[in-house]
Amino acid sequence: MHTVFCDVAVIGAGPAGLAAAIAAKQEGAANVLLIERDTAPGGILQQCIHPGFGLQLFREELTGPEYAGRFVKEAREAGVELLSDTMVLSIGEDHILTCANPEKGLVEIHPGAIVLAMGCRERTRANIRIPGERPAGVYTAGTAQRLINRQNAMVGRRVVILGSGDIGMIMARRMTLEGAKVEAVVELLPYLAGLTRNRVQCLDDFDIPLLLSHTVTAIEGKRRVEAVRIAQVDQQRRPIPETERTIPCDTLLLSVGLIPENELTRAAGIEMDSITNGPSVDQRMETSRPGIFACGNVVHVNDLVDNVTAESRTAGACAARYALGTLPRGQALGVAHGSGVRYVCPQRLDAAAGGKAALYFRVAAPGGKTVLTARCGETILARRTVPRVSPGEMCRLDIDTAHLTAPVTVEAQEVEA
Ligand SMILES: Cc1cc2nc3c(=O)[nH]c(=O)nc-3n(C[C@H](O)[C@H](O)[C@H](O)COP(=O)(O)OP(=O)(O)OC[C@H]3O[C@@H](n4cnc5c(N)ncnc54)[C@H](O)[C@@H]3O)c2cc1C
Known part of the structure; x- marks a missing residue:
């Protein structure tokens, strides 16, 4: 087993982990290790090629990769060490992390303090139990975004989107720009789930209908999606049968919520908040386990990356102070x-x-x-x-x-x- 010692270990090199690692260095931690399961740092921002990042922090409209790139450069210059292609498997006693790396095998990391920055993942069809067939053509919006923006693979031509979260609305615009027809964005709630600015810029500007208080009641098609059935819902969010109608399409994108990636956190016995599904923290972003801090979407789902950066800087600086023994x-x-x-x-x-x-x-x-x-x-x-x-x-x-x-x-x- 490979063994590594450091002052602060940060799990996840998305915008949260990058900001935390830089802040830990600036606070005086000599050895800061940023551990990332992906090959490159940047997290979800690598696939977010639309503008809208950094408006608060830089007063500029950056794309996701541009925003992340600034922090990747800063982390490198600050001397943060990146351990990529490495998955953290568990958090043990005395903050010991067990990780898997394809070249090194199992790696044991002994940090003075830990920052959890694992982000979140999307809810899938299985999470919301849509009835109907199981054809190809049903994607989460983030998967479609990754396929189109990073792998140059178009996912469909005639699209219905379930959920008016930010990723769904951004993908409605993206699919339209790529030549697809977005028939509708269908939202269960009587109000928009994401940011108003995304409704204006991604739906209204492209004449994409938003159907509030509606849901998808069935998916039709054997090999590939051929249509979805939608219906209006009542105040208890139950479909009203007489309002059901069919929309022919070949693709259904799901933007139905995000789940903070807290398997490691729960297994480490850290106290969780049942509403955010993230760890409970104090204003220093310290969890219920002393010396373990958390930031970004793993704590609560953020709509603006600028907020993620701000709270992650706090987490990183306080983790460094904990490791140095100066945190009151x-x-x-x-x-x-x-x-x-x-x-x-x-x-x-x-x-x-x-x-x-x-x-x-x-x-x-x-x-x-x-x-x-x-x-x-x-x-x-x-x-x-x-x-x-x-x-x-x-x-x-x-x-x-x-x-x-x-x-x-x-x-x-x-x-x-
Ligand atoms: C599609 C989309 C569009 C968005 N658009 C905007 C926008 O226009 N403007 C804006 O301000 N914000 C936007 N946001 C929000 C913003 O991007 C997020 O709030 C931010 O990226 C969250 O950062 P994070 O570091 O917490 O998570 P992530 O970026 O998800 O990073 C988490 C990292 O942790 C790694 N990881 C997880 N588990 C492990 C493990 N066990 N071991 C090692 N590594 C691990 C993951 O691989 C990942 O790289 C958008 C988000 C999405 C998803």
């Missing part, structure tokens, strides 16, 4: 999601950390003018009024944690429809 530890205070809020990340605050903490959260339902509040008892820590809210768009409040002594609650109250 104080009383843990909970962060609760109050009325109108579905979840908040981080789920707790460490009173010893001090300084500002960013609270990222999603509202439970779409609304008009809404007041977002973070409070500690009767004390308002942060308050902001926004013109509208949607579960598809992450909200953020920054609070000062210097003198906190009690749990914090985040609420969203609609004041004007």
Whole structure:
């Protein structure tokens, strides 16, 4: 068995892992090892050739590969060591990682601290149980994106997309630009699942119909998809039989949600949040296991990579401080999601950390003018009024944690429809 020692080991070289590794180096960790199962770093961004990345961070519209490329270069220059083609299999006692590498075989890594940055994967047909035949032509939107953008393989000519998440809408535009006809984007919910800007730029600009409160009820075709049946759903999200109709098509793309890749996290006995399906963390992105930090989509699914980079820098810097023995530890205070809020990340605050903490959260339902509040008892820590809210768009409040002594609650109250 190959054995490697380092200060900080980062699992996953997507935008989260890259930002965390660079920050760990900048914080003074001498040896930072970035472990990636893929051949190249960059994560999901390698296949996202559309613009829209880095608007907040760089005030520029970059493509996914351009955004990732900046961090790959910075990591190399900072002296981060990349171990690619290497899959982390388990996290053992004393932070020991067991990995598999095609040349080295099993590799045992002994880090001072760990950052989990494994991203997420897409839900498939099996996760949502669409009835009907099992023909070729049913893809997750991300798989279709990878085939078209990285392998130059067109997946179909006449397409229906189930789910109005960002990947689905981006693929609606991409398929259209490649000459396919997108018949409709079909969404179960009565509101858009992704960002409004993607609806405008990817659907409205290309006259692609969005059917809210609809679902796919069956897939037809023996060898290849020949049609899908769709129907409107009632308030309990049950198909209304008399509204069912058939759309002839050869391809069905699924954009029906993402699952954070937390098999390693669960097996390591780390406390999980049942809503985000990611580990519970504090404002330093530390999980319930001291010395194990987490960031990016493995913690909660982010719509903007800029947020991923910001929280990952925190995770990497704090992991380095843990490894160097300079991370203070104080009383843990909970962060609760109050009325109108579905979840908040981080789920707790460490009173010893001090300084500002960013609270990222999603509202439970779409609304008009809404007041977002973070409070500690009767004390308002942060308050902001926004013109509208949607579960598809992450909200953020920054609070000062210097003198906190009690749990914090985040609420969203609609004041004007
Ligand atoms: C299709 C799509 C379009 C998007 N469009 C935009 C956009 O326009 N603008 C924007 O700001 N954001 C966009 N996003 C969101 C943004 O890209 C993501 O939030 C971001 O990429 C998440 O980064 P991550 O590092 O957490 O995950 P990922 O990029 O998924 O990286 C995770 C990495 O971990 C590796 N890994 C996993 N498990 C292991 C293991 N056990 N061992 C070793 N390595 C492992 C994976 O191979 C992968 O490289 C988009 C996302 C998608 C999917």
